[in-house]
Amino acid sequence: MGLDRAASIDDLRTRAKRRIPRFAFDLVDGGAESERNMRRNSEAFEEIELTPRYMVDVSDIDKSATLFGQNFDAPFGMAPIGMLNAFWPDADLILARLCSRENIPYVASSAASTTLERLAEAANGNGWFQLYVSSDTDVTEGLIARAEAADYKVLMVTADVPAAGKRDRDIRNQLAVPFTITPEVVAGLIANPLWSMATLQHGRPTIANYADLLKTATSYADVQKTLITPGFTWDDLKRLRDRWKGTLLVKGILHPSDAMKCAELGCDGIVVSNHGGRQVAFGPPTIKALPPIAEALDGRIKIILDSGIRRGADILRARAHGADFTFTGRALAYGVGAGGARGAQRAMDILQLELVRALGQLGIASFKDVGPSELTR
Ligand SMILES: Cc1cc2nc3c(=O)[nH]c(=O)nc-3n(C[C@H](O)[C@H](O)[C@H](O)COP(=O)(O)O)c2cc1C
Numbered sequence: 001m002g003l004d005r006a007a008s009i010d011d012l013r014t015r016a017k018r019r020i021p022r023f024a025f026d027l028v029d030g031g032a033e034s035e036r037n038m039r040r041n042s043e044a045f046e047e048i049e050l051t052p053r054y055m056v057d058v059s060d061i062d063k064s065a066t067l068f069g070q071n072f073d074a075p076f077g078m079a080p081i082g083m084l085n086a087f088w089p090d091a092d093l094i095l096a097r098l099c100s101r102e103n104i105p106y107v108a109s110s111a112a113s114t115t116l117e118r119l120a121e122a123a124n125g126n127g128w129f130q131l132y133v134s135s136d137t138d139v140t141e142g143l144i145a146r147a148e149a150a151d152y153k154v155l156m157v158t159a160d161v162p163a164a165g166k167r168d169r170d171i172r173n174q175l176a177v178p179f180t181i182t183p184e185v186v187a188g189l190i191a192n193p194l195w196s197m198a199t200l201q202h203g204r205p206t207i208a209n210y211a212d213l214l215k216t217a218t219s220y221a222d223v224q225k226t227l228i229t230p231g232f233t234w235d236d237l238k239r240l241r242d243r244w245k246g247t248l249l250v251k252g253i254l255h256p257s258d259a260m261k262c263a264e265l266g267c268d269g270i271v272v273s274n275h276g277g278r279q280v281a282f283g284p285p286t287i288k289a290l291p292p293i294a295e296a297l298d299g300r301i302k303i304i305l306d307s308g309i310r311r312g313a314d315i316l317r318a319r320a321h322g323a324d325f326t327f328t329g330r331a332l333a334y335g336v337g338a339g340g341a342r343g344a345q346r347a348m349d350i351l352q353l354e355l356v357r358a359l360g361q362l363g364i365a366s367f368k369d370v371g372p373s374e375l376t377r
Helices: 009-019 022-029 036-046 091-102 116-123 137-149 168-172 183-191 193-202 208-214 220-227 234-243 256-264 286-297 312-320 330-362
Strands: 065-067 070-072 076-078 106-108 127-131 154-158 247-253 269-272 302-305 325-328
Touching: 009 022, 009 330, 022 168, 022 183, 022 330, 036 286, 036 312, 076 091, 076 106, 091 106, 091 116, 091 330, 106 116, 116 127, 116 137, 127 137, 137 208, 154 234, 183 193, 208 220, 234 247, 247 256, 256 269, 256 286, 269 286, 286 302, 286 312, 312 325, 312 330, 325 330
Parallel strands: 076 325, 106 127, 127 154, 154 247, 247 269, 269 302, 302 325
Antiparallel strands: 065 070
């Protein structure tokens, strides 16, 4: 299927799957263990019905949203994704530039395959930085100082990785650090010449922000220790709040009491997220976790939601359940995999056109007016 005939994010995913070796496709497409949580994220969206109202003037639809004092042209942004250049060469820069052009936020991952400095430049004022708290406090402080120097205004600290998720597909594909060339890898490279050539040209993807530190890593455990810590606690979050002068968000919140604690510690917002179903298989879909959180917070701090958004209407479903803003990870990533920069643009256009169409069909002229009443019409 050509790019122009891709009608949905799922079509782009199918196209990406055909162009990328399995081990690299699964790296992004996969979820934790049985992948139940990942599947449920999208299914739970689909189960929510929004009833249209008619004879409302929707000739001029406004999909913009304001967040932390910045006006964005659409109510969603690009979630942080680590090592995305392994999926498609230059994916990080393609998406950062796309978000800048479309005037939506781009979140640079700590574990990105491009340095946070280059991504700040490419995102051109629309970049936020996602922080993994390391077991080494110097590593964490080093990243924060670099994020400050690169002029990021929003720091999004990820809370939902006390341990790395167990991704069965990666184990089956023998995806290991250091990377090993297995017969399956060789077969995948031969079967996908376009990907292989482009990857060869751009060089082996690394976790760029830690490139020097990881030079000496000989096992996955070494890499994990540098990137994350099981010892990240509320006291550390309090210290981070004191340390970071800009906007501070906590990503990976699923429980109303945790959301309240974030508000009490002075955070500016939370991201209701289950890491796209990549951390646990047994947790709730985010759209189900959201209502009690929104009720508890009662507008105290901003709520962003991600995990499972594949349709424009999902953004409205999230809004109707109490989210101020949304993020998507894989939807835009599939676009890149389906066709590089053009594919990313196609994914962006599909989401935005679906969003505008859904607003019109519901009889709502402005995204800002979508509210809980949409669920009970
Ligand atoms: C391949 C991949 C890598 C990811 N890497 C990170 C990361 O480095 N930091 C982080 O906070 N979240 C990471 N996430 C989670 C995303 O930020 C986001 O929560 C998730 O993709 C949302 O679900 P969706 O893909 O269904 O939209 C990653 C997700 C994927 C798919």
